[in-house]
Amino acid sequence: GNSVTQMEGPVTLSEEAFLTINCTYTATGYPSLFWYVQYPGEGLQLLLKATKADDKGSNKGFEATYRKETTSFHLEKGSVQVSDSAVYFCALSPNTDKLIFGTGTRLQVFP
């Protein structure tokens, strides 16, 4: 079946540190991959996506590369800010109309 596994949180970093949040997936076929972010008290917002192998999604300094050989889609940012504190969800869409989410990783950035 289809599933997404994310690293457990919380991830705690100082401002300007390098961020990596690991995400691996299991899927049949060739799914699209996404990172969503949820700020406190809000719904989810799409952060970035990649629709095929070796695609790199990027937005607001965040990047993730679709790695078919390792079935991974790790989220990275070179220098985090306090305002990046949120919960990050990795998700896949197996070319149907639903998203399958990971459990989410809470990021806490301190000044």
Add this chain to the structure above:
Amino acid sequence: KAGVTQTPRYLIKTRGQQVTLSCSPISGHRSVSWYQQTPGQGLQFLFEYFSETQRNKGNFPGRFSGRQFSNSRSEMNVSTLELGDSALYLCASRTGGVNEKLFFGSGTQLSVL
């Protein structure tokens, strides 16, 4: 352009009652999806409606149902509430194509006592 609007924002019910949640999608969006978010299970897909028809359904019991109106607004109903139904219920809309960006509302926080 207004975003996805969910009402009410908070709801408290007791076991055995039923509840109806409402979602107004972004203007022009014909697809509405519902997700349940709990600390233990994370985000789980409930169902999706497109042009008043259920297009996809997750693995939830029949107590969970939904519908979509001709103006694309959607309602979700949960009957015979259980304690485990306490969750944040999120609605998302998009214009309709597969893999299109989903726009999420802020959710309805349901507490079942």
